[in-house]
Amino acid sequence: TNSATHQAVLKDENLITNIEEIAKDTALLHGVLMRTKETPNSPEVVSYAPFTLFPTPVPTALFHQALAVQTHFNRLVDRVSQNPSFLEETLASTIKVDNFTARLFNIYKQVQQEHCPQSIVLGLNRSDYMLDHSPHGGTSLKQIEINTIAASFGGLASRTPDVHRHILKVTNLPEESKNVLDNNPAAGLARGLAKAWELYGSERAVVMFLVEDVQRNIYDHRYVENELWKRNIPVIRRQLEDVCRTGSLDESRRLFVDGREIATVYFRNGYMPQNYTSDKSWEARLMMERSLAVKCPDISTHLAGTKKVQQELARQGVLERFFPDEPETVAQIRATFAGLYTLDMVEEQHC
Amino acid sequence: TNSATHQAVLKDENLITNIEEIAKDTALLHGVLMRTKETPNSPEVVSYAPFTLFPTPVPTALFHQALAVQTHFNRLVDRVSQNPSFLEETLASTIKVDNFTARLFNIYKQVQQEHCPQSIVLGLNRSDYMLDHSPHGGTSLKQIEINTIAASFGGLASRTPDVHRHILKVTNLPEESKNVLDNNPAAGLARGLAKAWELYGSERAVVMFLVEDVQRNIYDHRYVENELWKRNIPVIRRQLEDVCRTGSLDESRRLFVDGREIATVYFRNGYMPQNYTSDKSWEARLMMERSLAVKCPDISTHLAGTKKVQQELARQGVLERFFPDEPETVAQIRATFAGLYTLDMVEEQHC
Numbered sequence: 001t002n003s004a005t006h007q008a009v010l011k012d013e014n015l016i017t018n019i020e021e022i023a024k025d026t027a028l029l030h031g032v033l034m035r036t037k038e039t040p041n042s043p044e045v046v047s048y049a050p051f052t053l054f055p056t057p058v059p060t061a062l063f064h065q066a067l068a069v070q071t072h073f074n075r076l077v078d079r080v081s082q083n084p085s086f087l088e089e090t091l092a093s094t095i096k097v098d099n100f101t102a103r104l105f106n107i108y109k110q111v112q113q114e115h116c117p118q119s120i121v122l123g124l125n126r127s128d129y130m131l132d133h134s135p136h137g138g139t140s141l142k143q144i145e146i147n148t149i150a151a152s153f154g155g156l157a158s159r160t161p162d163v164h165r166h167i168l169k170v171t172n173l174p175e176e177s178k179n180v181l182d183n184n185p186a187a188g189l190a191r192g193l194a195k196a197w198e199l200y201g202s203e204r205a206v207v208m209f210l211v212e213d214v215q216r217n218i219y220d221h222r223y224v225e226n227e228l229w230k231r232n233i234p235v236i237r238r239q240l241e242d243v244c245r246t247g248s249l250d251e252s253r254r255l256f257v258d259g260r261e262i263a264t265v266y267f268r269n270g271y272m273p274q275n276y277t278s279d280k281s282w283e284a285r286l287m288m289e290r291s292l293a294v295k296c297p298d299i300s301t302h303l304a305g306t307k308k309v310q311q312e313l314a315r316q317g318v319l320e321r322f323f324p325d326e327p328e329t330v331a332q333i334r335a336t337f338a339g340l341y342t343l344d345m346v347e348e349q350h351c
Numbered sequence: 352t353n354s355a356t357h358q359a360v361l362k363d364e365n366l367i368t369n370i371e372e373i374a375k376d377t378a379l380l381h382g383v384l385m386r387t388k389e390t391p392n393s394p395e396v397v398s399y400a401p402f403t404l405f406p407t408p409v410p411t412a413l414f415h416q417a418l419a420v421q422t423h424f425n426r427l428v429d430r431v432s433q434n435p436s437f438l439e440e441t442l443a444s445t446i447k448v449d450n451f452t453a454r455l456f457n458i459y460k461q462v463q464q465e466h467c468p469q470s471i472v473l474g475l476n477r478s479d480y481m482l483d484h485s486p487h488g489g490t491s492l493k494q495i496e497i498n499t500i501a502a503s504f505g506g507l508a509s510r511t512p513d514v515h516r517h518i519l520k521v522t523n524l525p526e527e528s529k530n531v532l533d534n535n536p537a538a539g540l541a542r543g544l545a546k547a548w549e550l551y552g553s554e555r556a557v558v559m560f561l562v563e564d565v566q567r568n569i570y571d572h573r574y575v576e577n578e579l580w581k582r583n584i585p586v587i588r589r590q591l592e593d594v595c596r597t598g599s600l601d602e603s604r605r606l607f608v609d610g611r612e613i614a615t616v617y618f619r620n621g622y623m624p625q626n627y628t629s630d631k632s633w634e635a636r637l638m639m640e641r642s643l644a645v646k647c648p649d650i651s652t653h654l655a656g657t658k659k660v661q662q663e664l665a666r667q668g669v670l671e672r673f674f675p676d677e678p679e680t681v682a683q684i685r686a687t688f689a690g691l692y693t694l695d696m697v698e699e700q701h702c
Contacts, residue, residue, distance in 0.1 A: 024394035029573055031380040036396060043375035045387060045396045169580050222380055229520050 009054075009171055019053070019171055026166045027051050030159045033219040040216040049156050049219075055164040055180055058131070062141045066129060069336055072329045073127055077148055079322045080309060081121070081300040084112060086321075090312045091303065100273040101306065103282055108299045111289045117253050122196040122264065122296035124189055125305075126151030129336070142338040148305030149271045149297050154185035155223030190227030196294040197233050197263045205263035206234040208293075212269035213239055221268055236260060240270045243284040255291035262293045271302060314339075360405075360522055370404070370522055377517045378402050381510045384570040391567040400507050400570075406515040406531055409482070413492045417480060420687055423680045424478055428499055430673045431660060432472070432651040435463060437672075441663045442654065451624040452657065454633060459650045462640045468604050473547040473615070473647035475540055476656075477502030480687070493689040499656030500622045500648050505536035506574030541578030547615045547645040548584050556614035557585040559644075563620035564590055572619055587611060591621045594635040606642035613644045622653060665690075 009015060027033075027048035034049040035042065080086060087108070095102040128144040161180050168177040197207055207228055209221055225235045238257055247257045255262040265288050269275060276282055289299050303309070312318055314337050319330045360366060378384075378399035385400040386393065431437060438459070446453040479495040512531050519528040548558055558579055560572055576586045589608055598608045606613040616639050620626060627633055640650050654660070663669055665688050670681045 021394050025569065025573055026577075028384060028394060028397055029382040029570055029577070031382060033379060043372050043379060043399075045398050046379055047396050048394075166577060166580065169583075174583060218376065219380055222376055226377075226380070226517060229517065232520075232525060234521075 009173070015171065016053075019167065022170055023053055023163075023167050024048055026163050030163045030166075031219065031223075032156050032159050032163055034156075035216045035218060037216070040214045046219070049217075051160060051163065053167060055160075055168075059139055062131065062139065065141055065332075065336075066127070069332050070125075070127060072323075072333050073146055074123060074125055075329075076313070076319070076322055076333060077123055077125055077146065077301060077304050080304040080313070081123075081298070083322075087300065087303055087309070090309050091306065094306070094308045100276070101303075101308075103276070104299060104303060107282070107286050107289055108303060110286065111299060114290065116290060116298075117292050118294055120196065120199050120294050121298045121301060122192055122294055123148060123301050124151060124154075124192055124296055126154070130338075132338070141336050143336040144338070145307070145310065146305060149302045150267045150269060152217060152220055152268075154189050155220035158184045158186040158223055186223035186227050189224045190231070193224070193228060193264055193266060193296065194231050194233055196296065197228075200263035200292075200294055202261060202263060205261040206236050207264045207266060208257060208260075208262045209235060209237045209266050209268050210243070210270045211237050211239055212275075213241070224266075240275055240281055240284055243288065244278075244280040247284055247287055249287060249291055253290060253292045255288060255293040262291070264294045264296060265291075266296045267302075360524070366522065367404075370518065373521055374404055374514075374518050375399055377514050381514045381517075382570065382574075383507050383510050383514055386567045386569060388567070391565045397570070400568075402511060402514065404518060406511075406519075410490055413482065413490065416492055416683075416687075417478070420683050421476075421478060423674075423684050424497055425474060425476055426680075427664070427670075427673055427684060428474055428476055428497065428652060428655050431655040431664070432474075432649070434673075438651065438654055438660070441660050442657065445657070445659045451627070452654075452659075454627070455650060455654060458633070458637050458640055459654060461637065462650065465641065467641060467649075469643050469645060471547065471550050471645050472649045472652060473543055473645055474499060474652050475502060475505075475543055475647055477505070481689075483689070492687050494687040495689070496658070496661065497656060500653045501618045501620060503568060503571055503619075505540050506571035509535045509537040509574055537574035537578050540575045541582070544575070544579060544615055544617060544647065545582050545584055547647065548579075551614035551643075551645055553612060553614060556612040557587050558615045558617060559608060559611075559613045560586060560588045560617050560619050561594070561621045562588050562590055563626075564592070575617075591626055591632055591635055594639065595629075595631040598635055598638055600638060600642055604641060604643045606639060606644040613642070615645045615647060616642075617647045618653075 028046075032049050032051055033046045036045060036047050039045065088105075091101060091105060095105055126147045128147070129141050130144055132140045132142045134140065161183050165177045165180050168174065168180070193207055197205070209225065211218075211221065221237075225237075228235050236258070243257055246259075247255065249255055255265070270285065276285070285299075288295065297305075313322075319333055320327075323329045379397075383400050383402055384397045387396060387398050390396065439456075442452060442456060446456055477498045479498070480492050481495055483491045483493045485491065512534050516528045516531050519525065519531070544558055548556070560576065562569075562572065572588070576588075579586050587609070594608055597610075598606065600606055606616070621636065627636070636650075639646065648656075670684055671678075674680045
């Protein structure tokens with residue numbers, strides 16, 4: 001019925017025109033911001049981030065299903081990241097053809113051999129779903145992908161419930177306004193980062209957000225930064241380039257960037273091929289991985305999130321290897337799998 | 352000592368450069384927004400409203416003095432607005448030379464003779480002060496002016512405490528951050544408007560914000576609008592032009608604009624000479640004043656806020672006429688007066 005009311009409103013073109021300006025102003029006032037394409041590195045003028053006019057209704061059962069299965073996914077990512085032979089076998093064909101993954105994998109191998117001094121890793125994973133409406137009626141939850149590095153929009157999403165509540169109110173749907181759930185992923189992400197900072201154990205050390213040179217989505221990060229500042233945890237933002245230029249390890253492999261000791265490296269960028277423009281970039285990545293700083297995520301978790309691994313996990317019998325005594329966990333994870341098809345030039349069995 | 356720390360920070364040019372971007376982003380994220388000069392009527396790109404990097408320290412005693420005297424000022428404005436002979440005598444010389452005040456005064460006289468059907472008036476006054484540092488040491492509170500119509504920045508000011516707290520925190524002044532007082536004038540203004548709406552007594556009637564055609568400062572209003580929506584009180588924004596075109600009174604002098612019954616007219620504009628570009632504008636103003644809608648403010652309160660009245664109130668013996676039995680009230684108000692000098696071409700006694 002929520003959907004039906006939305007539909008009625010959406011067909012009222014006059015109403016849509018009237019609330020367009022209010023909706024945009026509401027997003028702006030609530031900080032659902034994005035810098036402009038023209039001036040992505042300037043705080044002088046900003047715009048609203050793309051948002052839907054109304055919240056998307058999600059069936060209660062599927063919502064709870066997604067919440068419940070996330071813990072299983074987090075454990076799965078963790079187990080995959082700690083299974084060198086699985087990663088090596090799975091990525092073998094990718095490494096042969098993809099230089100970027102090959103170089104990541106080299107760093108991974110080197111760090112493994114050296115025994116990285118930091119055993120603590122922070123994983124902040126984001127699972128993306130679509131609702132699959134079957135032709136026979138019935139709706140199911142299908143995972144599109146899981147992001148194990150630099151997952152975005154947890155910050156801005158913390159503000160959208162209030163935006164939608166207000167839009168529903170001015171659209172004369174105050175009852176629906178009450179159905180919008182609270183959501184504060186920024187606080188949740190910051191809680192994880194704060195824990196990592198605390199476990200690192202140095203008051204003067206800082207959390208480093210590794211950011212891109214084009215910063216259109218900076219406000220998404222700012223929410224997480226601000227939550228950390230609220231806990232009196234200092235945050236600095238640096239680019240891979242800054243780490244190349246000023247980064248170093250001391251004899252205990254503590255990481256210093258611009259003279260600041262880094263407790264936690266939070267990848268908001270530095271995970272895509274285009275960031276590695278020189279050998280210097282690769283040296284900087286290796287330096288961070290070898291360091292005592294808690295990585296969010298470390299390189300093995302980065303590799304565990306590649307599409308090739310996701311595809312392998314969808315093959316028959318593979319999930320069972322990671323949860324040998326948990327058929328229920330396997331079933332819950334597998335229930336969310338959509339088909340994944342290889343781009344390899346070989347015949348493969350689809351799940 | 353707060354001031355001293357600020358001074359030290361302000362002398363550190365490096366630090367200022369570093370926090371400039373963070374400060375601007377903080378203002379943007381907290382909704383201290385203003386539209387741009389180039390696109391004042393578009394919600395596509397916005398900027399931050401002007402703000403100070405640090406909050407201004409105010410001596411505790413002067414802060415409490417300002418709070419205490421405000422009630423007296425509100426009563427004074429109310430009494431002046433209800434004293435026709437005082438208004439007439441005081442404004443006589445202004446009316447002779449200033450056509451705008453003369454036309455306002457004509458409306459005032461007409462409404463008085465007709466006995467306006469609405470006896471409820473809402474006053475939302477803003478008193479502006481500067482701190483006067485005497486050459487002998489000692490700081491005192493001096494009133495610059497009192498605004499009885501369309502006083503701005505109560506909305507944006509509701510968000511600046513959090514902006515300053517965050518800036519102080521990232522500037523490594525967390526202790527000072529705790530000294531920033533909470534302030535939510537948007538909620539206070541909305542409380543007054545909600546009360547006026549409630550006393551008007553019709554569920555379907557709306558609050559009309561009378562706004563300008565150039566809407567750079569719209570976000571300041573939006574905070575008050577949003578507080579009203581939270582109370583399920585509908586708000587519409589209309590220009591004087593809209594009232595000219597679609598406004599009407601029914602036989603009970605209920606005001607309708609665009610087919611909506613208006614419970615409360617909240618002047619955010621429509622009070623300056625440049626708004627009255629035609630006889631139509633004056634007719635619209637008269638229509639609103641004659642109506643059953645609660646005006647914030649009504650025309651007599653508008654007139655009570657003119658500079659000429661302020662000047663007259665500063666003359667010896669005048670405050671005593673309004674508070675004959677309250678020498679303490681008179682003394683508290685007068686203590687905040689700075690010198691006001693006439694622009695009339697006659698000799699006048701300065702207070």
